[in-house]
Amino acid sequence: MVTFNLLINAVVTGILLGGFYAAVTIGVTIAFGMLDIVNIAHPVFIIMGSFIAYIVNRHFGLDPILTVIVAAPLFFLLGIAIFRFYYAAFESSGKGSLRGLAFFFGIMFVIEVTLLLAFGVDYRLVQTSYIGPNIGFEHIDLPLRMVVPFVGSMALVLGLYIFFGHTFIGRAIKAVAQDEFALSLMAVDTVAVRQLAFGVAIATAGIAGGFLIVIQPVDPSLGREYIGRVFAICVLGGLGSISGTVIAALILGVVETITSTIFGPSWAPAVSFAALLLTLAIRPSGIMGR
Amino acid sequence: MRRIPSWIWPIVVAAFIIALSRVVTNDYYMFAGYVVLQYIVLASAWNILGGYSGYVNFGSAAFFAIGAYGTVVLDKLWQPPLVVAIVFGGIVASLVGLVTAYLTLRLRGVFFAIATLALAIVLQTLVMNWDFVGGPLGYYSVRPDSIAGFPSYVNYLFVVMLGLALIAVLVARAIQLSFIGRGLAAIRDNELAAECCGVPTLLLKVFATMVSGGLMGMAGAPFPYYITYLDPNSAFSLAYGINSIAMPLIGGMTHWIGPVIGAVLLAVIQQVATVTISSELNLMIVGVLLISFITLAPNGIVGLLERYRQKRQRRPST
Numbered sequence: 347m348v349t350f351n352l353l354i355n356a357v358v359t360g361i362l363l364g365g366f367y368a369a370v371t372i373g374v375t376i377a378f379g380m381l382d383i384v385n386i387a388h389p390v391f392i393i394m395g396s397f398i399a400y401i402v403n404r405h406f407g408l409d410p411i412l413t414v415i416v417a418a419p420l421f422f423l424l425g426i427a428i429f430r431f432y433y434a435a436f437e438s439s440g441k442g443s444l445r446g447l448a449f450f451f452g453i454m455f456v457i458e459v460t461l462l463l464a465f466g467v468d469y470r471l472v473q474t475s476y477i478g479p480n481i482g483f484e485h486i487d488l489p490l491r492m493v494v495p496f497v498g499s500m501a502l503v504l505g506l507y508i509f510f511g512h513t514f515i516g517r518a519i520k521a522v523a524q525d526e527f528a529l530s531l532m533a534v535d536t537v538a539v540r541q542l543a544f545g546v547a548i549a550t551a552g553i554a555g556g557f558l559i560v561i562q563p564v565d566p567s568l569g570r571e572y573i574g575r576v577f578a579i580c581v582l583g584g585l586g587s588i589s590g591t592v593i594a595a596l597i598l599g600v601v602e603t604i605t606s607t608i609f610g611p612s613w614a615p616a617v618s619f620a621a622l623l624l625t626l627a628i629r630p631s632g633i634m635g636r
Numbered sequence: 637m638r639r640i641p642s643w644i645w646p647i648v649v650a651a652f653i654i655a656l657s658r659v660v661t662n663d664y665y666m667f668a669g670y671v672v673l674q675y676i677v678l679a680s681a682w683n684i685l686g687g688y689s690g691y692v693n694f695g696s697a698a699f700f701a702i703g704a705y706g707t708v709v710l711d712k713l714w715q716p717p718l719v720v721a722i723v724f725g726g727i728v729a730s731l732v733g734l735v736t737a738y739l740t741l742r743l744r745g746v747f748f749a750i751a752t753l754a755l756a757i758v759l760q761t762l763v764m765n766w767d768f769v770g771g772p773l774g775y776y777s778v779r780p781d782s783i784a785g786f787p788s789y790v791n792y793l794f795v796v797m798l799g800l801a802l803i804a805v806l807v808a809r810a811i812q813l814s815f816i817g818r819g820l821a822a823i824r825d826n827e828l829a830a831e832c833c834g835v836p837t838l839l840l841k842v843f844a845t846m847v848s849g850g851l852m853g854m855a856g857a858p859f860p861y862y863i864t865y866l867d868p869n870s871a872f873s874l875a876y877g878i879n880s881i882a883m884p885l886i887g888g889m890t891h892w893i894g895p896v897i898g899a900v901l902l903a904v905i906q907q908v909a910t911v912t913i914s915s916e917l918n919l920m921i922v923g924v925l926l927i928s929f930i931t932l933a934p935n936g937i938v939g940l941l942e943r944y945r946q947k948r949q950r951r952p953s954t
Contacts, residue, residue: 384746386753387692435931445930446693447749448881455878455923464914489666570874571795581747612765619751619758626747627739 351485352502355388356607357600358440362492364599366561369554370572371579373547378577379586381540381547383432387454387574391421391548395555396564397461403472405502411498414556416548428453429541441494454569455555461566477560494555506546507588519543523586529568542582543582563624571615576585578622583632590634650802657794664851666794670862672903673797674855677833678876679895680804682850684811685844686881687889690824691745695736695752696880701932702729703856703869706770708866711777718796722857729853730846737845741767742838760872774867777860793862797855804851809892820844821890837855852880875919879903882926888938897937931935 370392377385398417399410420626436446476490510516521529522539530536558564583590598621606614625632657666678696685691689826703725725793740748764772777790784790811817819840821831831837860866879902887898902922909918933940 378746384749386750405919431931444690444692444745445934446685447746449929451878451881451928452923453696456920456927457876459916459920459923463920466792567874570757574750574757577750577754582751610765612761615761616758622740622751622754626743626751629746631742634913 353550353604354487356603358486359492360600360603361596362488362496362599362605363561364596365499365592366492366554366557367575367579367599368595369502369550369557371576371583371591371595372503372588373550373554374576374580374586375583375586375591376519376550378544379584380519381543383544385450385544385547386447386573386577388547388551389572390457391424391551392555392558392572393461393564393566393569395421396559396568397465397555397566398469398552399556399559400472401566403474403550407473410559411473411494411556414553419601419612420551421504422507422545425545426541428548429544433537433541435515443469450557458566458569459516460531463542465566467567467591469564469565470559471563472559491560493627494585495560498557499554503545503588503592506550506553509546510588515539515542563598570578574615574622575618578618578625579631582625585632587616587632587634590632593633610619643809646802646805646809650748650798653798654795656743657798657837658787663788663790666788668907670794670797671907672900673794673801674839675857675879675883675899675903676801676896677804677855678880679887679899680801680808680892681848681855682880683884683889683892683895684808684842685848687884687894687924688812688817688820688824689844691741691845692749692881693752693764693803693845693848694749694877694881695755696750696852697872697874697876698756699729699733700765700856700859700876701756701759701851701868702732702807702854704866705769705851705860706835707857707860708775708777709862712768712941714896716860717857722796723801723855725857726850726854729852729856733845733849734842741841741845749924756872756877759870762935763868763871772868774865775860776865779864791863793858794807796858797849800851800854802889805896807847807851808895811844812892816843826871841866875922876927878919878922882922882929884936886929886936888924888936890935891938894938901937911953 359584366377370389373391374385376390378382394416395417398595399413400412402408403410432446436449479490481488481490481493506598508516508519518534518539519542522534522536522543526536529539558568575598579591579594582598583592583594589600598618601621602614602617605617653669657669660666673820678700682693682696686693690708703722704762706725707721708718710724716724732755732824736751737748740751751785763769769775783792786795812822819830819835819837822833822835823837823840826835830847856871859871863870879899883898883902885898886902887896902925905921929936935942
């Protein structure tokens, strides 16, 4: 029987989970929503971040979240390298979308199999002081392993919000998202701006990977579960809107945990697909879409 | 002399292979050949939508698994003949294609691609939770006794899959050469312009998705009998998704023969690699081949051959 208490707990857990989903999706919001690059390999970069956190934690005992923040510049450079390749191979010749999609599909595949060959199919986890204990209020249990990633995710999203709203480069990226052609007429190097933005997107994937491995054990194929979720949130939020992404992520997180409380956790992945189809059928421009 | 119509060739090749299957007694070749033929169906089916119209379907595994699990359901209820299961799988898969296509293809093509990607994951969730078909434990299907007129049941399955491959190739060819193929090609080149010229774009796209999905479902229908133990991981294997994209891309997407070339080439490489090296590594090979072909030879092997032929034709005149 689903009691009121259980429901409250589900909602609270859902909000914590949803906050984390926002960090997972924000990179897709930048790449897909703003730059129109359908990076379906995004979740696999998150898994890469998780595995880096795992290796460093295992060998040096460092904190996973600290590790990925330090490693973020590497992901930034990786993103720039991938964008350069993508741009040279597909965009500059002007026949992008189909081949670009297949290209990222191939990248996703190669990275996943590489991780599989290197680490096997086992679930990996990290050890830190905040995995395990709960902080509780009257009827609500808050596991710290959810609270810490939630706080980290919110900080990341807030940082990006300020970056896009109040810095010169951030606003330049938004301008490219709005009208790239007009900007190129003003002698702006739009390719350089987009390259930088894609680097930022991949960097957020790396950081989100650190949060992910705190929340749950990670195996190389876990990324696949996140593809549907990430794009569902991105579309539901209205492509390219940071605030929309956060709202959509919170909604999806809460609906998912309530679903798994009532019907069992194995049904949770179906929620994102339903959300995606419903959004596309009813309001394709999403919550915060223009 | 009148030219021999090109639809003859697939039939001749198929007839030759059937004759060969009577001579070869080793069942291993039937097992391996079945996989190659299955990929010819999947690749040709994928190409009808993906190659001709440019809409990427990442969910081949989903359509394939619909066929496979359709057979499981029928098998549990009344054990129909295989043909009934194949038709059933084809119909259900094409209906799923219809719904997905109608909901997402009205928008940008990207949404369709993402929806198919998610479709595979969600259907796997459904099957995992559906105890009737075995859930995560899988399902053992008992092969019927050997069929009259065939040396073994594997041989029978092989011939059935050969028939399906023949159907898929001929359907792909017919679509390519008809007004439907020209309409799809117009969509690929410029959808807006096609729409303005009166091409019924949505109708054609939905039709292509249904045919493509239906053929994939048909390819999946005999699978439970082939593998005898079907579990969600083998039915929804990632290999189907990547292979059915990689094969047409590597073979060449604009001509019906492209997916066949790609499927034969890649499937044979994988059959050999699975025996000699590990199965993960051979998926890696496919991924690397996929990336290098889309960047270096976007029109696949058929495109390379065509370029070579044009060069040779041009040389004498200059």
